[in-house]
Amino acid sequence: MKFGKEVDMAEIARQAGVSNAAVSVAFSGRKGKIGVSEETRKRVLKIAAKLGYSPNPLGRSLSMKKSHLIALLGRESYFVFALDTIKGIETVLRDRDYSLLTYYDGSWADDQSRHLDFALDRRVDGLIIAGAPEAPDGANHKRVADLRKKGVPVVQLYRRIYPDVPVVMTDEDRAGYLATQHLLELGHTRIAHVTHSAYLDRELPGTHADALQRAQGYERAMCEAGLMPQVIDYDAQTMVGLDYTRLVKPAVDQLRHGGFTAATCFCDYVAIGVMNQLAAAGVRVPKDFSVVGYDNANMSEMCNPPLTTLGQPLSEIGATAARMIFELMDKKEVSDTIYEPIPVVRESTCAMNVSTLRKSQVKTRITG
């Protein structure tokens, strides 16, 4: 193999004593009007192997008008905990000789808008969107709708944000319900839900649908149990990084003085922040207080105590999304896929004990 002179299809054809077309078919296995005998195929492949030849995807792409590239756009935070989703996607893509281009959106809709441009300029054959940043003007909705009209397959992950775009997600309402149920079964009755109230208003439909649905699941479970749901708010305005500990302090004060013995939290990171603040206040988890998170993030297994949480089948979600892209490419019909949340019971929850309740009620009386 000489430097700088790559073997091409013509070279293989020459050495095998066949035409370019035969080599192409031998490699792709495609058969339209044109076929190739098993014998010829083997000979071609053998010579190719000897010369270290593999078909140049650049030529193929141009000719087939397919880049063999799929783009994944999504909020940065998703990539931190959802590597398994990416792996799920890639497993499916690899079988089809596709590659994945990833675009990490920041907090602004502009990012996604720009990334949409990048991906389109690259002529990606499909788009997987993992949640969108706040987009009050709906500009991206129009872009995505245009795309679909042009025939580009689009699938969204985790949350239903773009209407009419097929979605692969976990049943978040059910997650909220199951988390609460778990605490109810442990005998808790004073259960709060810690979340960010801005996520719960309907002004930006879809953007924080997961938060809203988790809260609704919580409320449903509480009501069914004849209990009063109570949502406690934290302030996410000054959020930096993933550490909620500081932001969650007032919420935890409310938790402590409100006579609660357990809480479900918007996500694992919030739950960990809550546990940290509880520890700082001398409240022992789970003995004095049970905490549940959502997402089964990496952290949740190694925090102290390890967090009880509701996970998602991340790698399946990714794989399914990728498969849907190909189905859309083949002009097949696809429908939404909603997965059941996966309860992961660790050590941040335990059965209520009566003395705890009494103690916290006393406290309430003193401070109230």
Place this chain on the structure above:
Amino acid sequence: MKFGKEVDMAEIARQAGVSNAAVSVAFSGRKGKIGVSEETRKRVLKIAAKLGYSPNPLGRSLSMKKSHLIALLGRESYFVFALDTIKGIETVLRDRDYSLLTYYDGSWADDQSRHLDFALDRRVDGLIIAGAPEAPDGANHKRVADLRKKGVPVVQLYRRIYPDVPVVMTDEDRAGYLATQHLLELGHTRIAHVTHSAYLDRELPGTHADALQRAQGYERAMCEAGLMPQVIDYDAQTMVGLDYTRLVKPAVDQLRHGGFTAATCFCDYVAIGVMNQLAAAGVRVPKDFSVVGYDNANMSEMCNPPLTTLGQPLSEIGATAARMIFELMDKKEVSDTIYEPIPVVRESTCAMNVSTLRKSQVKTRITG
């Protein structure tokens, strides 16, 4: 813009009343023998904008023999905590109209070998390798060497694994030194280093160079202070995920019964495992025991207490690696870049207090 009929360069040329070549030059701004007047350029660009045209990278790639794709291969765990590196890389790539393909290696050298194939089949224009899995047979070394002979730019990140391949990394020896120094300055004298002994033998040169160098920096600082370095081993054989808590138990027992008041740990995850075990044993961090990690992983800011650690300038490391790729492409000489580690002092370390020392010695006597 009609469905399925993409505007191409010829269409723009026609409407602008110029040749294909003129359009090409107007867009690329390249100028060899051929130029285009400012007036023509503007007209072409305006028409292109009106028709929503952007040059098809598939055609361009084929013609220029450049895929405009760079591959990043690396151990899965790197991607969990080093998203900033990827962002650093992408910032630089984007300016050059390049995209990044990521390949997450598992624990086996086979993965990297396979990913090398994938990337090469894709005709990537450059390769960034973020650490390699154990490769006793050195098969990948040969592959990488071959690649470089063929003129493909290769850069490695974090650790020097492939000889002769330019590296961008942090000075790990110095990190070990600084971590230990920090503890010495706080008055600690009984300082251990918790690591995995398999990382320290020289059988697999480079593969765990970071662990080795951190340990060496620790030893150097201890010796300079006239203190006895002591490396304490944990068992990584049964490692699953990122949670070291269980694996680190025997090491923590040694720590407690050996009269130590502080420890540096191979990485943040190990440090967090150590803190969890200390907490389980009723040892308060940092009051009774100080702990230092390495990497400044996401987790280290939200664990309890937040971890003192030595970070790396991840995004700069990424950006530098990407820039080096382009320099290699332009046949320029490049040399290694070694960054200074970044101390991040949080709450897992504090000044030694005398009573702690006495207590731990008592304990030693009791249990010993």
Place this chain on the structure above:
DNA sequence: TTGACTATATTAACCGATTAATATAATTTG
């Protein structure tokens, strides 16, 4: 034996850009 059909192959147009070679007019230089 003839026509239809099948299996296997080739030829040549095409995908959408880049760029070396070439051309022309305008401007500068000696």
Place this chain on the structure above:
DNA sequence: CAAATTATATTAATCGGTTAATATAGTCAA
């Protein structure tokens, strides 16, 4: 004023595949 140079453009070959249209030989049925 002629020659050289410069600025601005065009023509056509090329990158490395795919595939519709076409060709040929062999098989099978009637």
